[in-house]
Amino acid sequence: MSDRYNPQEIDGKWQQRWAEDKLYQVSEDDPRPKWYALTMFPYTSGDLHIGHWYAMAPSDVHARFKRMRGYNVLHPMGFDAFGLPAENAAIKRGIHPFTWTMKNIENMRCQLKSIGAIYDWSREAVTCLPEYYQWTQWFFLKLYHAGLAYRAKAPVNWCPHCQTVLANEQVVGSGVCERCGTAVTRRDLEQWFFRITRYADELMEHRSIDWPERIKTMQRNWIGRSTGTELSFALDHPGVEEKEIRVFTTRPDTAFGVTFMVLAPEHPLVTRLVSPDRRAAVEEYVARSRQQNDIERLSTERERDGVFTGAYAINRLNGERVSIWIADYVLMGYGTGAVMAVPAHDTRDFDFASKYNLPIKVVIAPAGWQGEELEEAYTEPGIMVNSAQFTGLPSQQGMDAISDFLEEKGWGKRTITYRLRDWLISRQRYWGAPIPIIYCDSCGIVPVTEKDLPVLLPEDAEFKPTGESPLKYNRQFVNTTCPQCSAPARRETDTMDTFMCSSWYFLRYASPGCHSAPFDRRLKYWLPVDLYTGGAEHAVMHLLYARFFIKAIRDMGLVDFDEPFTRLFNQGTIIAQKHKMSKSRGNVVTPDGYVSELGADTVRVYLMFIGPWEQGGEWNDSGISGISRWLNRVCGLVVEEYQMKPEAVTGDNKVRGDLQRATHQTIRKVTEDMERLRFNTMVAALMEFTNHLAKVKESGGLAASAWKEAIDALLLLLAPSVPHLAEELWMRTGHEYSIHNQRWPEWDETLAEDEEITLVIQVNGKLRDRIAVPASITEVEARQLAAESTRVKPYLQGKEALKTIYVPGRLVNIVVK
């Protein structure tokens, strides 16, 4: 075997050996503390690109590090296998989605194996297999029985391209489909929802978890909790049963400033309130806003418009009659779908009032206000005016005072509203887990009984997208009998959102092979996940759903923890040609060529080295040769015989001390960087150490035993990053297999301490000299040396020394005038 780094020879060899020895198979029966390191599983789109490797290689390095630090590490892998892209790809190619997906999995599994990770493949989870989705369905039933799954007719997001409905979270940007980027439209459909809103308050709370601030903020914004007051306006319309319209406001203090009301076009009262002369205009407006997609409707560029209904309501606080309008800037899905308009103190209402010449009544006085008309809405706090008995109060107090008053009178109530909507999980597509529900003409909605799970996805469905679930046309699937009355009945033909599958996959890894339940008591050992790594794009989708899911099953007594992922870390995105890699964009860079040519270890290190992990960056392979060169040098350093020069025997001490110090400093640095997931500087430290070793070797001034100690430390520190090469060199240096079962080296703080430091001497903060001094130097000595420095003296000439600052171990700064 050559002395050079030869990845083609060693990568496969060790991967095979590790697999044969089941080196990375983990068990719960282990005295070490557990560590559950999870990387978001990939979608089965075909093959893995560099972006996937960027997610997986560094997390594997960290998991290996934890393993060497004495943890029993679970680092599993699986496949997110249901969903639209597979179905679309299958349609395009005329292959069955199952065939397509399984072929992709095989390929991806192969790629994943080539990176040399410690995945325990015996725990693999594949969401599209009946043995998995049976439990997805089982959880659906649990949620159903707990009252957390319900069916309702609602205006929902419809993607015309994907031909299915989408959850709110899956509509991104200015109202486009998260998957395909098509503008989403509205449809009124009867769909299945999960009651995630019941957990809104708890989901707002991230106190017990260590997550990036950014993600926590995104989740909080998404949930959008706002506190305010719901109050009613009196209605008196002949033929209209309702005697009030309820509105939600966060500004009850402005209630005396209401000059009109606005209802959402979809508001149920609209058709009944509209006066005959306004009916045509109102109907036209309603029809128009229904047609518009969210991009048009929600665009803030567009001027707000609306129409008068011809109806009026009474502001109970002051008895004033206010006109009722409809406008599409009021959303049916938020609050009560109706707002009180206070143009003086709300920018939207101000614009609307200006456009339609509606009155503007000031009730919160800006500082120095003399009763003049406002140029724009005044939205800040101030002193209340024109507000009957509340006049003169600061508006913040007014909020409480008016809320109290409304509650006393029974006209209103303090409330909390959320932006978060219930999670819509129905999908009118084939490639997903069937919703285990049966419709019976006499019994209504009947859940499938547990023992009848899984509801198998039939293989022979016509899976073309028709806008209706393809399963609808599969009579064998649809026709069944009612579990309650045994009469002929129909199955639900929609499938579940794939985010349902990914809301619990991390539980399955903890209980592979469990056939009687989704998981068994082994779950208690592993969960929650200690470190979850993946992309930030899942902030308000997967990460929110999974939290909801765990809280829901916790309340059923199925698990005993509150949060699935104790610590979350988002690696950055690898981009190519300014864009995130994606098949549709055609800018995908495959790792395979790099791996086969330069070795898995080289690619692993390069991905860590390009920059801070959380930052990501543009893919550029120009630096990868530096990693190859380095690993080659490491190889030469370790493999080629070390020889002490005879004349060096007496000079041994200094070289030895320096090397020992470098060794311990490197152990410290690498350990600390590993803990903080600072892989780029960790690699740099190892390179520096290698450079130091090369100089030592060149000098030949060291006893062979000391040399060997340093090399051993180097190999151990390298092991998580370059598992194949480290294993090879470990063997070549005469150690016992396997380096991956060794303990991580410890550093000794005293041995790591510098003996000599560079003392920087400044005059007025400018660097003037640096001198090498013993680390033990005293302040007095340092000040004296500084004052005596010949390079410093000219700057002190003829100046008055005001003071001298001394920073131990760093510098002396002489301040002169």
Added chain:
RNA sequence: GCCGGGAUGGCGGAACUGGCAGACGCAGCGGACUUAAAAUCCGCCGGAGCAAUCCUUGUGGGUUCGAGUCCCACUCCCGGCACCA
């Protein structure tokens, strides 16, 4: 518009808690080895200047003995949210 994150050599990036700016690597330049090339090894490598020295962390101000780091204002880039009453 609002909320995050960021801006440092030709490039990716480093810099503890306010204390030597540019670690480590890429590219480049020079040299050694070689018939030659590749590979490898050694040296140089922010800008200006012969030099002493001066300038330099997006821009402008401030605090400090001392600022890439702290404060204020601004510009640009990236990400998220965006009529949420």
